[in-house]
Amino acid sequence: MTGTDGSVPTRSGSSALDDLLDKQAIYEVVMRYCRGIDRLDFDLVRGAYHPDGVDHHTGFDGGVEEFIAWVRPKLALFGGTMHTIGNHLVELHGNRAISESYFAATHWGHPEFGDFTSGSRYVDLMERREGRWAIVERWAVREWTRSDEGRMITPEAAGPRGRRDGTDPLVELQSRLAAR
Template sequence: MDQLDVLWSEREIRIVLQRYCRGLDRLDAELLKSAYHEDAHDDRGVIRGNAHAFVDQILPILRQAYTGTLHTLHGSTIEIDGDTAGVETYCTAYHYLERDGVKRVEQYAGRYVDRFERRDGAWKIARRLVLNEWNLVQEVPLDPAEAQAGFNPSLRDRTDASYQVLPLNGPDAPTL
């Protein structure tokens, strides 16, 4: 494997990681599933099994329980060996909810420990283990409508402005 292939593979893997987060936050099953091979396994401790089944299970929960989510990626360590790669990525997830008249933000910090495989030229997650470092739940004293007044809204579906510049399919689609 030459250096250019290593660099390109790292780029492709990072795109998949970003697509995963975007799919979660936009509640986009097709986009989220595109980060995984069809036979991929996802293990979060509380949910384990086929990754595509995980997507079908988690999106209704996120849609129903939270007003908004934001999944962020931090540093990734990527080690490539031919058509397989070991990847560890630090991540933080923020979930906003209102329950019983109390507004809260749940924050989760952890790591994705992934086995990526390149099949038919495409890097995707084959196995994922999610490790939890810590959680934090905080009450939000501000009314979110007041705090967000004047800002452009973020939408949790394909009507979000990002879909105007980042189509999933077609000639201008990002690399899948």
């Protein structure tokens, strides 16, 4: 919550450092969700929500498990997706928070819809339960969509490519570090 002078007041009984740590934890919930969607890692997606979490997307309203069952086959039809988070603002209200994240989501390689980018916002009600911040209710608010059909080009040279399976460079690096 922002004061009329633009300052960010701390919650009663909390310190500015506590507020920053909470805001960082909430930001990381949003980032893990995006990674999970883009890499088809539905455990990461599931972990961004509390078990009773609700999602409101274009064409969907329901619980987190139903959301995953709905989105998984849709995402599998794309060659890939990439979420880029822009503005991110959190209003803390004790163990609850409002998180607003502006983002662009690029989708490519769908046999029917082709390539497109959407500008949207995640408006999230977050709660801290047993020390863990997660989404209780999310609205994926679509602001605009544009067709990118015919704009994708073949990579200019060989090199690392993103994959949505266990061979992505991130997964390989995580495995390497976990083995040590």
